[in-house]
Every structure is written in structure tokens, then in C-alpha cells.
Amino acid sequence: MQxxxxxxxxSARKARPSLPRQLRRYAHDAHDHGHHEPVNESFGKGFFISVATIPAAYALYKFSRMNTDEKPWFTRLIDSYSDLKATWADRNDLHTRAIEQAAFDRNLFQNSKPNYHAELRFPEMMNVGSPYNVPAGSSVNLDKVIAKYEKEHYEDQAKKLKQLRDGTLPAEQPFEKPAKNPPNP
Structure with missing residues (x-):
């Protein structure tokens, strides 16, 4: 079908007669080679209106300024920005107080003694027993256990510090690539 x-x-396109279209020309055929008289052109209404607005605006300004106890417009405009001094003084005071508070907080945190916490791999190992079998009023003193883990933590940190000073800390050593073909054991 297609x-x-x-x-x-x-076939319908071929059967249609094709009429040549005449292009439209915008040029005119009448050529007048005569010279015309020069035409006097006036400035127009727009020019005179714009020139008349200047003295009209000045006259309106003078008429509106008949009251002499009021400050001129430019002085009032400048005075409207003078209250920004107080605004900026308030902002600067607030900023200074915020900086002082931040400095106080930093000094407090940097001069306070840190709370050393010894990480345990399995924190629940302290509470392995059943809570139902513990008689009321009894509690286990864990000070010796805490002291043991803190001692291990301090020893581990001292060892790392010594390795860091000697330059033998494993994390700081360069990476060695393994051989391509490792020997068979």
C-alpha cells in the first residue's frame, strides 16, 4: 500500500503545472532626477517639552521650599544616611563581643584537661553476666579494670610516640611493593 x-x-506532483513565480521587487520604476528645495525642519514638540521641564522643575522646587524651617532636600537625604553610623556601631559592638566569646571558648577548651577514653574492642564484656542474677544493692567495683585498660592505653600511646620520634612508625613508612613473583616457601 505504501x-x-x-x-x-x-505522479500528482509531476502533473501539476509549475508556474514560474515573479519575484516581488520593492524598487520603484519612477525615477525623478530633479532637485527639491531644502525643507526647513522644526525641533518638534519633544524638544520644547524637555527644555521647558528644567525651569518648571526649578520653579516647583522653589515654590515647595516656601517653608524655611525645613532643611533642604539634599541635606535631608544626607541626614537619612547618618543614622547608619549608629547601626554600624551596634554591628561592630556585636561582632567584637562574638569574637571575644569565641576567644574565651577556645582558651577554655585548649587549657582544659582532656578526658582520656580507652577504647575497648568489646565494651559489653563488662556486662556479660545476666542482670537477673545480680542481687539488689550489690555492685562490682570496676576501678581496677578501668585502671588496667588506661595503663594499656598509655603504654600503647607512649610506644607510638617513641616510634614517631624515631621515625619507625609503621603508618609513616613508605609502601614497599611486593615482588612480582614471590618465592614459593
């Missing part, structure tokens, strides 16, 4: 439709459309 090939028949294509051939029908093609």
Missing part, C-alpha cells in the same frame, strides 16, 4: 501511495503522490 509504494502505491508514494508513486501516486509523485
Amino acid at each position: 509504494p502505491l501511495r508514494r508513486s501516486a503522490v509523485a
Whole structure:
């Protein structure tokens, strides 16, 4: 069906007479080579209106300034920005107080003694027993256990500090690539 439709459309196009279109020309044929008299052109209404607004605005300004106890417009405009001094003084005071508070907080945190916490791999190992078998009013003193883990933590930190000073800390050593073909054991 599709090939028949294509051939029908093609034959209809060929059968249609093609009329050549005349291009539209915007040029005119009448050539007048005569010289015209110079024309006097006036400035127009817009020019005179814009020139008349300057003295009219000045007259309106003078008429509105009949009351002499009021400051001139430019002085009032400048005075409207003078209250920004107080605004900026308030902002600067607030900023200074915020900086002082931040300095106080930093000094407090840097001069306070840190709370050393010994990480346990399995924190629940302290509470392995059943809570139902503990008689009321009894508690276990864990001070010796805490002291043991703190001692281990301090020893580990001292060892790392010594390795860091000697330059033998494993994390700081350069990475050695393994051999391509490791020997068989």
C-alpha cells in the first residue's frame, strides 16, 4: 500500500503545472532626477517639552521650599544616611563581643584537661553476666579494670610516640611493593 501511495503522490506532483513565480521587487520604476528645495525642519514638540521641564522643575522646587524651617532636600537625604553610623556601631559592638566569646571558648577548651577514653574492642564484656542474677544493692567495683585498660592505653600511646620520634612508625613508612613473583616457601 505504501509504494502505491508514494508513486501516486509523485505522479500528482509531476502533473501539476509549475508556474514560474515573479519575484516581488520593492524598487520603484519612477525615477525623478530633479532637485527639491531644502525643507526647513522644526525641533518638534519633544524638544520644547524637555527644555521647558528644567525651569518648571526649578520653579516647583522653589515654590515647595516656601517653608524655611525645613532643611533642604539634599541635606535631608544626607541626614537619612547618618543614622547608619549608629547601626554600624551596634554591628561592630556585636561582632567584637562574638569574637571575644569565641576567644574565651577556645582558651577554655585548649587549657582544659582532656578526658582520656580507652577504647575497648568489646565494651559489653563488662556486662556479660545476666542482670537477673545480680542481687539488689550489690555492685562490682570496676576501678581496677578501668585502671588496667588506661595503663594499656598509655603504654600503647607512649610506644607510638617513641616510634614517631624515631621515625619507625609503621603508618609513616613508605609502601614497599611486593615482588612480582614471590618465592614459593
